[in-house]
Amino acid sequence: MGYRYLGAKGDMRVCNPSVEKEDEFSTSQISLINGAYYDFECIESGWAVNPSVYGDRQTRLFVYWTVDGSRKTGCFDLTCPGFVQTSNEISLGAAIYPISLPGSLPYQITIYVYKDPFTNNWWVQYGEKTNIGYWPHELFRAMSSNAESVEWGGEVYSSTVGHTPHTATQMGCGDFPDVFHESGSMTRMRIHDNSEFLKIPEWVDDFSDEYNCYDVMYVGDYVEDPEFYYGGPGKNPKCP
Numbered sequence: 001m002g003y004r005y006l007g008a009k010g011d012m013r014v015c016n017p018s019v020e021k022e023d024e025f026s027t028s029q030i031s032l033i034n035g036a037y038y039d040f041e042c043i044e045s046g047w048a049v050n051p052s053v054y055g056d057r058q059t060r061l062f063v064y065w066t067v068d069g070s071r072k073t074g075c076f077d078l079t080c081p082g083f084v085q086t087s088n089e090i091s092l093g094a095a096i097y098p099i100s101l102p103g104s105l106p107y108q109i110t111i112y113v114y115k116d117p118f119t120n121n122w123w124v125q126y127g128e129k130t131n132i133g134y135w136p137h138e139l140f141r142a143m144s145s146n147a148e149s150v151e152w153g154g155e156v157y158s159s160t161v162g163h164t165p166h167t168a169t170q171m172g173c174g175d176f177p178d179v180f181h182e183s184g185s186m187t188r189m190r191i192h193d194n195s196e197f198l199k200i201p202e203w204v205d206d207f208s209d210e211y212n213c214y215d216v217m218y219v220g221d222y223v224e225d226p227e228f229y230y231g232g233p234g235k236n237p238k239c240p
Contacts, residue, residue: 005147007114007192008032012152013185014099014107016059017049017170020234024158024169025050027062028184030111032122032147034140041067041143042074043135045111045124047096053079058095061109063124065135067143085133090126092133100173102182114192120144150201152186154230156214166213166239172231177217183231200226213239 008030017026029046048054048062053076063083066074077092078085085092100106112125120137137144158167172184190198204226206218214232232239 003148003193005032005150005191005193006117007112007198008147008150008152009110009112009114009188009190009192009198010152010186011108011110011188012046013173014047014059014096014109015173015184015231016057016099017172017174017231018168019049019051019057019170020168021158022051024156024167025052026154026156026169026171028154028172028186029062029064029152030113031151032113032143032149033151034142034146034148035069038069040069041140042070043113043122043143043147045113047109048076050076053077054093059099061090061092061094061096061126061132063092063132063135065139067140082139083133083135087126087130087132090130090132102173102175106185108185108187110188115146150191152189152228153216154184154214156234161210164240166210166235168233168235170231170233171214172229174231174233176215176232177229183217183229185230186228188225189228210239212236 012028027048029044031044033042035041043065045063047059064076098107121134123134124132154171156169156171160167175183177183191201206216208216216230218228220226
């Protein structure tokens with residue numbers, strides 16, 4: 001605790017993971033978080049395959065927020081009052097193209113979530129220059145001041161996570177992280193703390209709560225700019 005973050009940025013590879021059921025989703029995102037594990041405030045942005053929200057399995061741009069650990073508040077995009085879209089160039093829920101395919105060029109998007117020092121609103125910027133919109137600071141309690149932690153990575157939602165049979169919904173690009181980097185990835189990860197400029201995060205830890213189903217790999221040693229790889233197939237012989 002005691003960390004104070006006012007922004008986070010990164011380049012994320014765009015994939016189209018398979019989502020097994022209509023009520024499941026797979027996302028890759030940057031998240032800024034404040035609060036206790038069961039009652040946290042959170043804002044995030046990235047890409048998602050989410051049939052129940054979008055009605056298809058295309059990879060789409062999204063934002064999400066909650067102020068109570070997703071118990072009663074929060075939603076994707078503009079499906080509830082909260083996020084204010086300002087851009088008429090890029091819309092939330094827009095399909096992202098092109099996407100990365102195995103053995104082909106890796107395509108990525110750049111997302112920057114930051115706090116406006118004058119209004120205290122949290123903004124989402126896409127592709128280095130386009131501000132999509134903002135969360136008004138009045139939505140939040142602790143987050144109206146700052147975030148306590150920043151996370152980059154992937155998330156799979158399923159009512160069968162932790163049960164057998166496990167969902168076959170994929171994370172990232174559907175592959176476990178490896179040296180060939182066909183998995184989901186985050187590069188050029190930056191934070192904005194009390195310093196004036198964006199900088200490479202100094203203290204980093206990686207975490208996977210179902211490492212036989214989805215895993216992570218952080219490459220921070222002997223590289224100029226740390227890289228983060230993540231993903232997995234979900235159900236597989238190690239994750240029945």
